[in-house]
Amino acid sequence: MSLTFEAIDAWWWPYLFILVAGWLATDAWRWLGVYLGGRISDASDVLVLVRTVATALVAAVIGNLIIFPSGALAATSLSLRLGASALGFVAYLALGRRVIVGIVAAEAALAIGMLAGL
Amino acid sequence: MPEPAADLVRTIARHRLWFLRGVSGAFSLPGLILASAFVGFAGLAKEAGLTLAQSVFMTGAVWALPAHVVLVGAILSGNSLAAAAFAVSLSSVRLMPMVVALVPEMRGPATRRITLYALSHFVAVTSWVLAMEHLRRVPLDMRTSYYAGLGGTLMVGNMAVVAATFLIAESLPPPVSAALFLLTPIYFLTSLWGSARERAGHVAMVLGLVLGPLFHVWLPGFDLLAAGLLGGVAAFLFHRLAKRGGAA
Numbered sequence: 001m002s003l004t005f006e007a008i009d010a011w012w013w014p015y016l017f018i019l020v021a022g023w024l025a026t027d028a029w030r031w032l033g034v035y036l037g038g039r040i041s042d043a044s045d046v047l048v049l050v051r052t053v054a055t056a057l058v059a060a061v062i063g064n065l066i067i068f069p070s071g072a073l074a075a076t077s078l079s080l081r082l083g084a085s086a087l088g089f090v091a092y093l094a095l096g097r098r099v100i101v102g103i104v105a106a107e108a109a110l111a112i113g114m115l116a117g118l
Numbered sequence: 119m120p121e122p123a124a125d126l127v128r129t130i131a132r133h134r135l136w137f138l139r140g141v142s143g144a145f146s147l148p149g150l151i152l153a154s155a156f157v158g159f160a161g162l163a164k165e166a167g168l169t170l171a172q173s174v175f176m177t178g179a180v181w182a183l184p185a186h187v188v189l190v191g192a193i194l195s196g197n198s199l200a201a202a203a204f205a206v207s208l209s210s211v212r213l214m215p216m217v218v219a220l221v222p223e224m225r226g227p228a229t230r231r232i233t234l235y236a237l238s239h240f241v242a243v244t245s246w247v248l249a250m251e252h253l254r255r256v257p258l259d260m261r262t263s264y265y266a267g268l269g270g271t272l273m274v275g276n277m278a279v280v281a282a283t284f285l286i287a288e289s290l291p292p293p294v295s296a297a298l299f300l301l302t303p304i305y306f307l308t309s310l311w312g313s314a315r316e317r318a319g320h321v322a323m324v325l326g327l328v329l330g331p332l333f334h335v336w337l338p339g340f341d342l343l344a345a346g347l348l349g350g351v352a353a354f355l356f357h358r359l360a361k362r363g364g365a366a
Contacts, residue, residue, distance in 0.1 A: 002198040002339075003198050003200070004193075004196050004198055004199070005166075005167075005193040005196075005202075006167070006196075007198075007199075014168070014169075014172050015172065015175060017199055017202070018172065018175060018176045018179055018180070018189070019179060020199060020203055021189055021192070021202040021203040021206050022176055022179055022180040022185065022186075022206060023179040023180060024203070025185070025203045025206040025210060026180050026182050026185045026206065026207075026210040026213060027238075027239055029207075029210050029211055029212075029213045029217075030213050030217050030238035030239060030241055031235055031238060032214050032217075033213065033215065033216065033218045033220075033221070033238060033241070034217055034221055034231070034234045034235050034238050036214070036218050037217075037218060037221035037222065037225070037234075045354075045357075045358075047215050048316065048318060048354060048357055049351070049354045050211045050212055050214075050215070051212055051314075051315065051316075051318075051319060051322075052318050052319060052321075052322035052349075052350040052351075052353040052354045052357070053208055053322075053346055053347060053349075053350030053351070053354075054184065054208060054209050054210070054211060054212045054346075054350070055310060055314065055319050055322040055323050055326065055350065055353070056322040056323070056325055056326035056329070056345060056346045056347075056348075056349030056350040057184075057188060057205060057208055057209045057326065057342055057343075057345065057346030057349075057350065058184045058187060058188065058209055058306055058310060058326065059306075059310065059322065059324070059325070059327045059330065059345075059349070060326040060327070060329060060330025060333070060341065060342050060345035060346055060349065061187050061188055061191040061306075061330060061342060062187075062302075062303045062306050062307055062310075062326070062327060062330070063326065063327040063328065063329075063330035063331045063345075064191060064195075064330045064331055064334050064341070065162075065187075065191075065299070065302060065303045066303050067330075067331040067334070068331065070162070070166070070194065070299065071161065071164075071165040071295060071296070071299050072292040072295035072296040072299060073295075073296045073299035073300060075292065075296065076296055085300070085303060085304060085307060088304045088307065088308070089304075089307050089308065092307075092308040092311070092312075093311075097308075097312055099151050099305065099308045099309050099312065100147070100151055102304055102307065102308035103151075103154065103304050103305060103308070106300060106304040107297050107300060107301075107304070110297055110300055111293065111297065114293050114296065
């Protein structure tokens with residue numbers, strides 16, 4: 001048996017799911033941060049591991065969103081999505097590392113690609 | 119000596135002034151980029167089958183975009199409550215050192231601990247960056263008021279952004295909708311790279327990007343956990359080896 005988001009057909013279940021898997025799972029760390037307030041060094045190895053696991057986890061979601069997208073993006077070709085993402089990332093790196101530059105470049109590439117019927 | 123009542127009125131007026139300055143601090147380029155990322159998140163949440171009320175609730179309850187994306191990703195992959203909570207928790211450990219760094223900046227001599235616990239909920243990348251930048255120019259006893267204005271505005275404002283996106287998402291033409299779904303990945307592709315403090319962060323990112331889709335096929339239901347743990351630990355080992363290599 002698996003308690004997924006759709007497992008229980010009651011109005012309150014999704015909210016409970018969000019509270020436990022979302023709110024508690026994030027705010028517990030914030031509270032621990034207040035409790036520890038100023039007692040941990042930012043460069044300690046444990047925190048490096050914390051950061052790499054969190055980064056890999058979010059990157060895994062990003063990879064899934066590009067390779068296996070949902071909604072209207074699923075109608076575009078994989079090569080267009082990869083191309084637009086790569087272009088946005090390269091523009092970000094090349095033009096002063098601004099997030100907004102990467103977003104605009106990737107979206108422009110996607111728009112042009114869709115217009116061209118790629 | 120001034121009357122206590124007049125003193126109180128003046129203190130309240132100061133708190134309101136600094137609160138409002140915090141509110142106006144939210145209207146900034148980082149704030150705008152964050153709003154565009156929440157537009158993307160709203161599209162994602164809708165696609166995952168969440169209702170408007172659930173999505174707005176999630177925005178306020180979680181208030182950390184990586185955790186949002188992981189949570190919706192876990193829902194999309196059909197993960198169980200335990201697996202989803204574990205994955206979100208792993209993605210949110212990083213909030214702890216952020217709060218640890220922010221607390222000394224925010225605490226005045228008379229700041230109550232309960233105030234700090236309450237305000238810590240607003241800590242997420244954007245409000246944290248803005249706060250670390252601006253708090254030093256705020257009088258010590260006004261910093262909690264300032265941060266309440268800043269963090270509260272960002273949170274409530276983006277709850278409104280999510281609701282508004284939900285309402286218009288239906289009527290968007292497919293190409294616009296497709297562009298909306300690309301917002302979240304590109305936002306994180308760039309901001310994650312920029313926020314990495316050490317090279318290992320970049321290694322972790324590349325590993326996660328590749329391992330996520332692979333485990334999505336091999337190990338559905340545990341794809342995020344497997345990719346995060348494997349990629350993260352491998353990047354950490356790289357960090358240790360690089361450090362030893364640098365020292366030798």
